[in-house]
Amino acid sequence: MDQKQPLEFDRYTAADLNPDLLNRIMLLESEIRNETEKDVVLIAYEESQHNPT
Structure with missing residues (x-):
């Protein structure tokens, strides 16, 4: 069975930043x-x- 390779953008999520x-x-x-x-x-x-990759 083929294992799905992660896409480059899968390595990142939106940063959790404070309101300021x-x-x-x-x-x-x-x-x-x-x-x-x-x-x-x-x-x-x-x-x-x-x-992580």
């Missing part, structure tokens, strides 16, 4: 959006413990 850090990320998104006139989304990830 999330607010700082949103403020930085807004600053970048204002300077570039482009929609920007910053994403914080951390290595997953369930599927």
